[in-house]
Amino acid sequence: DSGVTQTPKHLITATGQRVTLRCSPRSGDLSVYWYQQSLDQGLQFLIQYYNGEERAKGNILERFSAQQFPDLHSELNLSSLELGDSALYFCASSVGNGGLTDTQYFGPGTRLTVL
């Protein structure tokens, strides 16, 4: 158990809908990262927040948004869902702001299925 929690574990929804994925980092960690794992794209970095501020942005679609709250938990919002958004979404956390030695610990993931 990494100490990172994600809810829900599974989510099934329809095209065009909007969902929110939630992540609580390990105690003491200030950074939260979101990754998407799909069969065709592999593991892709989406976005990082550090202590409430956006720190780095990856291949995140405009239909997706995220935020980190004062208690450091984070939410990833996915809207206008398409079939291709079906994937495993991971949250990870780390102590620092993403330096070279700043190890990321992953949560168990949220499996999103868009029908």
Next chain:
Amino acid sequence: AQKITQTQPGMFVQEKEAVTLDCTYDTSDQSYGLFWYKQPSSGEMIFLIYQGSYDEQNATEGRYSLNFQKARKSANLVISASQLGDSAMYFCAMRERRNQGGKLIFGQGTELSVKP
């Protein structure tokens, strides 16, 4: 071009034997970090080992060691004395200093199966 290449989609190893999982990387950055993660069939990603580009010694963590050859840009994971519980997907990842933040770039993974 692929930044992280794992050329072995799948591998088999006999229980109690050692196995090497290959990883090559491509970066022009002088400072970078290399990570290995394990993903069992249950889906979670488990951190295994880290190697910094300036580390002179190969990293070791229990039965895991990293064979780091900087000139060849390779960072192979060695698992000694394989156990049935080592059956999983293994991902090599890199972080480059020039990227602001902690973005990890992952390879496509190697599926390891340990035979009894």
